[in-house]
Amino acid sequence: MFKRTKIALCSVALAMASVVASPADAAGSFWQCAPFARMFSGIQLFGAAASWWNQAVGKYGRGETPKEGAVLVFKSGGAMRFGHVATVSQVVSDRIIKVTHANWSTPGRVENDVEVMDVSAKNDWSKVRVWFKSLGGLGTSSYPVYGFIYNGKAKAAATATADAAPSADAIVQAAADARAARAKSPLAALVG
Numbered sequence: 001m002f003k004r005t006k007i008a009l010c011s012v013a014l015a016m017a018s019v020v021a022s023p024a025d026a027a028g029s030f031w032q033c034a035p036f037a038r039m040f041s042g043i044q045l046f047g048a049a050a051s052w053w054n055q056a057v058g059k060y061g062r063g064e065t066p067k068e069g070a071v072l073v074f075k076s077g078g079a080m081r082f083g084h085v086a087t088v089s090q091v092v093s094d095r096i097i098k099v100t101h102a103n104w105s106t107p108g109r110v111e112n113d114v115e116v117m118d119v120s121a122k123n124d125w126s127k128v129r130v131w132f133k134s135l136g137g138l139g140t141s142s143y144p145v146y147g148f149i150y151n152g153k154a155k156a157a158a159t160a161t162a163d164a165a166p167s168a169d170a171i172v173q174a175a176a177d178a179r180a181a182r183a184k185s186p187l188a189a190l191v192g
Helices: 002-020 023-027 033-041 049-055 168-184
Strands: 060-063 071-074 084-091 096-102 110-118 127-132 143-153
Touching (some): 033 049, 033 084, 049 084, 049 143
Antiparallel strands (some): 071 143, 096 110, 127 143
16 A cells, blocks of 8 residues: 555656656756655655654654665765665565665666665664666675665654545555656656
């Protein structure tokens, strides 16, 4: 159910962007990881990617377990002065996920369903290796990460009631509308 909601939200954002941008503008767009992750995940945090981890306190749940729709937050350091964020698109196993993110292998471009492997000694997702386009596989560097920010209010916040949740039919329809809108969107080529 969450995946369908994510698709609907992303499609609405893409549809809104298509009203503003022409196909030529979309092809030339330069995406930073944080604005793309915000749009794709629905998590409304701002600023440097590494700062998202502390910003999420009290607003969103955080943890070390990957879940679809969660944002993986990389620590700053080395070539990643501001960190990096990537949205989990699929949990493959307890040590492998796929993410959709921007500005990684190719500056300013979006990559869809990129493999990320947990290489931490304690299997706690504190260090990862990421697929890199020029290598055609997992990169040779390992990156320290804080963990995952979950799309939903922190546990201390009030939760929505079942009455507020959309019906299954509404979600299926939103997903179908999202696919149709994405197919027409000039940004469709960016997110596959």
